[in-house]
Amino acid sequence: MGLNEAQKDAVLHKDGPCLVLAGPGSGKTLTIVNRVKYLIEGYKVRPEEILVVTFTRFAAAEMRSRLCSLMGKERLPVTIGTFHGIYYGILRWTYRIGQKNLLSDNEKYQILRQVIRHQKLEIFDEGDFLKDIAFEIGKIKNQRIRPEEFISEKCEAAVFRQIYREYEEQRKRRRKIDFDDMLVLCFQLFLSRPDVLRGWQKKFRYILIDEFQDINQIQYDVIRMLALPERNLFAVGDDDQAIYGFRGADSELMLRFKKDFPDASQILLGVNYRSTSNIVTNSLKVIMHNTRRYEKELKAERKGGPCLHIQEVKDVNEEAEYIAGEIEKSIRSGTKAEDIAVLFRTHTDARPVVEALLARKLPFEMKEHLPNLYEHFIAKDIQAYFRLAMKCAGRQDLLQVMNRPKRYLSRDSLQGKRASFEILRDYYRDKDWMTDRIDQFEWDVKMMEKMTPYAAITYLRKRVGYDEYLKEYCISRHLKITDLSEILSELEEAAKPYETMEEWFSHIEEYTEALKKRETGRNTPEKGIRLMTIHAAKGLEFDTVFVIQANEGRIPYKKAEKAEEIEEERRLFYVAMTRAKNRLVFSYVKIKGGKEILPSRFVDELLEK
Numbered sequence: 133m134g135l136n137e138a139q140k141d142a143v144l145h146k147d148g149p150c151l152v153l154a155g156p157g158s159g160k161t162l163t164i165v166n167r168v169k170y171l172i173e174g175y176k177v178r179p180e181e182i183l184v185v186t187f188t189r190f191a192a193a194e195m196r197s198r199l200c201s202l203m204g205k206e207r208l209p210v211t212i213g214t215f216h217g218i219y220y221g222i223l224r225w226t227y228r229i230g231q232k233n234l235l236s237d238n239e240k241y242q243i244l245r246q247v248i249r250h251q252k253l254e255i256f257d258e259g260d261f262l263k264d265i266a267f268e269i270g271k272i273k274n275q276r277i278r279p280e281e282f283i284s285e286k287c288e289a290a291v292f293r294q295i296y297r298e299y300e301e302q303r304k305r306r307r308k309i310d311f312d313d314m315l316v317l318c319f320q321l322f323l324s325r326p327d328v329l330r331g332w333q334k335k336f337r338y339i340l341i342d343e344f345q346d347i348n349q350i351q352y353d354v355i356r357m358l359a360l361p362e363r364n365l366f367a368v369g370d371d372d373q374a375i376y377g378f379r380g381a382d383s384e385l386m387l388r389f390k391k392d393f394p395d396a397s398q399i400l401l402g403v404n405y406r407s408t409s410n411i412v413t414n415s416l417k418v419i420m421h422n423t424r425r426y427e428k429e430l431k432a433e434r435k436g437g438p439c440l441h442i443q444e445v446k447d448v449n450e451e452a453e454y455i456a457g458e459i460e461k462s463i464r465s466g467t468k469a470e471d472i473a474v475l476f477r478t479h480t481d482a483r484p485v486v487e488a489l490l491a492r493k494l495p496f497e498m499k500e501h502l503p504n505l506y507e508h509f510i511a512k513d514i515q516a517y518f519r520l521a522m523k524c525a526g527r528q529d530l531l532q533v534m535n536r537p538k539r540y541l542s543r544d545s546l547q548g549k550r551a552s553f554e555i556l557r558d559y560y561r562d563k564d565w566m567t568d569r570i571d572q573f574e575w576d577v578k579m580m581e582k583m584t585p586y587a588a589i590t591y592l593r594k595r596v597g598y599d600e601y602l603k604e605y606c607i608s609r610h611l612k613i614t615d616l617s618e619i620l621s622e623l624e625e626a627a628k629p630y631e632t633m634e635e636w637f638s639h640i641e642e643y644t645e646a647l648k649k650r651e652t653g654r655n656t657p658e659k660g661i662r663l664m665t666i667h668a669a670k671g672l673e674f675d676t677v678f679v680i681q682a683n684e685g686r687i688p689y690k691k692a693e694k695a696e697e698i699e700e701e702r703r704l705f706y707v708a709m710t711r712a713k714n715r716l717v718f719s720y721v722k723i724k725g726g727k728e729i730l731p732s733r734f735v736d737e738l739l740e741k
């Protein structure tokens with residue numbers, strides 16, 4: 133494949149700093165691998181002296197395989213890895229630390245939970261609070277902020293400092309480092325041991341960084357030290373595809389690069405080879421609404437192309453049917469299943485599509501973990517009620533739901549016995565008010581017997597009082613009711629296609645099996661339609677892309693409120709659009725969880741004249 137002029141300039145750049153600003157599909161990976169090849173073959177740099185940094189292990193593996201195939205070699209001693217991988221390697225070499233010294237996420241949350249409970253705070257949702265505090269601790273480390281100067285958005289400054297101190301003490305007591313510590317320790321190592329730094333500077337004389345827009349402060353600081361004294365730093369990135377701000381990435385560092393290296397060459401890769409001009413023009417129409425961005429021209433090499441399609445659907449079931457139907461047609465007309473992607477904002481959005489693809493026996497693959505909706509405790513409650521209605525319930529089923537909603541039935545009433553309403557009645561025989569409750573319970577279960585699963589769930593919510601129970605459950609546990617009622621509504625919606633409870637149960641079994649199979653085969657997935665979050669699709673390309681639930685609250689996500697958060701969501705939308713080579717389809721739903729919802733504002737931007 134011939135390189136264009138800008139790509140050639142980037143490949144031939146030899147010494148000193150260089151910033152390559154590149155649009156989507158403009159050949160960033162191609163340019164990086166060709167430059168590494170030229171450094172080795174043209175400029176006679178030893179492969180061991182080259183370091184290529186990527187942001188995911190997947191991207192590193194992809195880069196290595198493209199480089200090896202370009203150079204016709206099976207292996208090459210070029211170092212290609214993520215920041216964490218490389219910094220961990222440096223620490224391992226210097227301090228002899230190993231896997232046993234790494235703090236797992238589980239351990240991290242265990243420590244934080246202890247520390248936070250210690251503080252006796254009034255917390256609304258402990259799970260959310262833990263995540264937010266873990267995020268803020270990461271932010272301090274990644275952005276090199278002093279804890280005493282940090283302003284927490286989640287609790288008072290003094291409380292945060294205390295949490296931070298105790299967390300660090302406990303972590304150190306266990307002699308472990310967390311993910312973010314790898315960067316901090318590497319930074320401190322280089323500051324305190326110039327001799328060690330010098331060794332690594334000599335080793336990595338040429339440094340190339342992919343996806344530079346996703347770098348954070350401490351990664352940048354360490355890499356700048358590493359690049360001295362020769363400053364052969366080659367940074368490639370696209371500020372419009374910066375989608376990790378929520379994780380502490382700072383795309384402003386791309387602007388800083390030019391200040392820190394005023395003599396840096398700047399090259400613009402402005403030709404998109406991936407997508408048709410229709411897709412490119414429309415994606416630019418959206419991203420132009422962002423105010424914080426490098427202005428850059430981007431042209432499409434491939435003219436025309438099919439029109440973008442925006443589909444309105446009633447709800448997520450109809451959407452899933454629509455997507456599965458369109459995919460089926462595409463495959464029939466010759467598109468390979470693995471060239472089709474369905475992208476979504478959060479992984480839970482995928483469930484209806486997964487069900488529709490299974491129903492049509494269409495092959496699909498997912499790399500991310502999809503939580504099984506039917507294993508949620510609410511689903512388990514519904515299943516227990518249904519088994520009671522179908523007269524195949526066990527003791528455990530009755531125990532599970534006899535106080536959901538609250539009926540004040542004691543567990544002792546079923547002690548060591550078979551489960552039945554008769555036994556319950558017998559236990560409370562001299563308490564009329566209790567036997568009335570048991571009669572009502574039995575009556576409700578009987579009523580559900582002949583209903584469709586959808587009608588039975590509605591009955592359970594509204595007549596039996598499960599909605600009320602859930603509300604009380606949330607209040608007593610300081611949980612957000614919206615999260616749980618969304619799950620319940622989703623279960624209700626998902627039950628619509630089934631006529632009988634037996635059908636519903638056998639569908640759940642099939643769905644659970646299919647998820648398990650994909651989970652266990654994740655390393656060797658069967659080839660098929662690619663289902664993934666937009667974050668996971670970054671850097672990939674597909675012939676056809678479906679973006680589902682293009683709705684307000686989804687994208688932009690409901691938690692994005694500040695202007696910069698909305699801009700990050702817009703960049704995410706832009707990343708989704710620019711994955712498509714030929715066909716791009718958006719769908720949005722009109723009703724979700726029984727409420728009307730709006731199409732995404734980004735869809736409106738697409739429709740602007």
Ligand SMILES: Nc1ncnc2c1ncn2[C@@H]1O[C@H](COP(=O)(O)OP(=O)(O)OP(=O)(O)O)[C@@H](O)[C@H]1O
Binds near residue numbers: 135161373406672
């Ligand atoms: N000079 C070129 N001539 C023809 N095709 C090219 C050229 N440069 C890149 N391409 C093709 O364009 C597509 C996009 O390239 P690549 O994946 O390297 O883009 P990218 O810049 O990394 O994209 P993104 O940032 O959107 O992930 C690939 O299919 C690649 O083969």
